[in-house]
Each structure stands twice: as structure tokens, then as C-alpha cells.
Amino acid sequence: MSREIRITPSILNANFDDLVGEIRRIAAVSDLVHLDVMDNLFVPNFTFDFDMASSIIAQSVLPVDAHLMVLDADSIAPQYAEIGCASVTLHAEATEDIPGTLRAIRNAGARAGLAVKPGTDIRQYADVCDLVDMFLIMTVEPGFGGQSFMTDMLEKISRTRSIIGDRPIWLQVDGGISLETIEMATRAGADTFVAGSAVFRAPDPAQMVSTLRALASAVE
Ligand code: DX5
Ligand code: ZN
Numbered sequence: 001m002s003r004e005i006r007i008t009p010s011i012l013n014a015n016f017d018d019l020v021g022e023i024r025r026i027a028a029v030s031d032l033v034h035l036d037v038m039d040n041l042f043v044p045n046f047t048f049d050f051d052m053a054s055s056i057i058a059q060s061v062l063p064v065d066a067h068l069m070v071l072d073a074d075s076i077a078p079q080y081a082e083i084g085c086a087s088v089t090l091h092a093e094a095t096e097d098i099p100g101t102l103r104a105i106r107n108a109g110a111r112a113g114l115a116v117k118p119g120t121d122i123r124q125y126a127d128v129c130d131l132v133d134m135f136l137i138m139t140v141e142p143g144f145g146g147q148s149f150m151t152d153m154l155e156k157i158s159r160t161r162s163i164i165g166d167r168p169i170w171l172q173v174d175g176g177i178s179l180e181t182i183e184m185a186t187r188a189g190a191d192t193f194v195a196g197s198a199v200f201r202a203p204d205p206a207q208m209v210s211t212l213r214a215l216a217s218a219v220e
Contacts, residue, residue: 003191005191006170007193007213007216008192010033010035010054011034011196012036012047012145013146024061025206028206029209032086033198034065035057035067037068042071047138053080054083057083066088067089067115068091070094074101077104078108084161084203086111088110090105090114091142098128103131108140111170112132115133115136115138116133117138117142118139122135122137122159123163128163129169133136134192135170136159136174137153137190140176141176142174149175150175155188157171157189160189171192172194173186177212183218199212
């Protein structure tokens, strides 16, 4: 596939006592590290508050891809851009002013991402393409790692690829990406892959990142 492939491992299922060390383990072979921020309001799980996330971001040896599963993304997302995340993704379902917040993320120097949950139609967001650097199609219900890839999201991935057309927008998928699912997600049009449990439950996380990349890159 001529499309550039990116692997963005999620540390949600890594060792939370040493997240900086866990990032180091996959740094040489990964494009960005995916940081799942959950507030126990938008999703029924909690990971980090802003101070905890800031500390990880400051110490990360990889650029950070923040996935904000929080209410009030309008005020929170620009703050994640200001503290140095390379990419900040908000959820369409948690944001009042999507265009304004995407602009604020870019103005603070980060790439702007727009995520949708499995039940949310992507077509209603086609008109914000010019403000988006990455679409994130959730392939599980957000909140937890280790869930199964929802194959009925493949159609939404393809639809998003059509919406993107020839714009240089990344198309990320998140949830259940593994040796078994990465090729079908790639065929549907994804080019940027979050993998949490597949990577950090593997005996050699870095090797798993490389294998996932090789599988996606070999798709024609
Ligand atoms: C789930 C998170 C994911 C999670 C993916 O809400 O957004 O990033 O870490 O984990 P796996 O790859 O195990 O499905
Ligand atoms: Zn995520």
C-alpha cells in the first residue's frame, strides 16, 4: 500500500507504575505514543488528571497522541496542545464548538483530531475536514482496553476514507487492533493504528509493533 502507515501504541494496558519506562520500550519502532485520558464521566473509567498526564507528556521520549475521552473537551483539549502534545483528539460527542476547538488545538501547535464513537455517524462531520489533521474511528466502545474489534465499523472506515479523498488527513482506528484485525482495517482505509493490549501483553512489545507495521504495510 502506498499510504504511509503509523503505529501509535496505547499505554492503557501497560504498567501504570512506570509509564515513562513503558514508552521507552516501544520508542524506537513507534511513531507516537497514544495517551488515553478518561475522566470517569464521558466514559466509565478514569486514567489521568491533567497534572498526571502533564508529567507523562513532559517525560515521554515519543511524541504524544492524546485521546481525550472527557466531557468539556472545548476547554480541556487546547490545554493538552499547549503542554506539548503532538496530536490532540477530542470526541465529537463531548464537544460543543467542534470547529472552534479544532482551531484552538492547531493554534496551540498540535495536530487536531476528531474522534467518533461506534454509534456516531461520521458523515455529519465531513464539513470540518479542513480543520482536521486526523479522524479517529473507534472500533470498540471507548473506556477500556482489551475489547474485540467491531467488524461492523469497517464500513465507517471506508466511508471516512472517501470523505478524506486526497487530503493529507490521517485515518486512525482504535480498539481491538491486533495481528488478526490490522489487515482488514488497513484494507478498509485506515493508516494509523492504536494498539494497546496487543502490544503491551506481548512478550516483546517492540517486536509486536514491528510485526503490526509489517502486516499493514504489506496490504495492497
Ligand atoms: C479505549 C482506548 C484505546 C485502548 C485500546 O477506549 O481508547 O486506546 O487502549 O486498547 P486495545 O488495543 O486493547 O483495544
Ligand atoms: Zn484511545
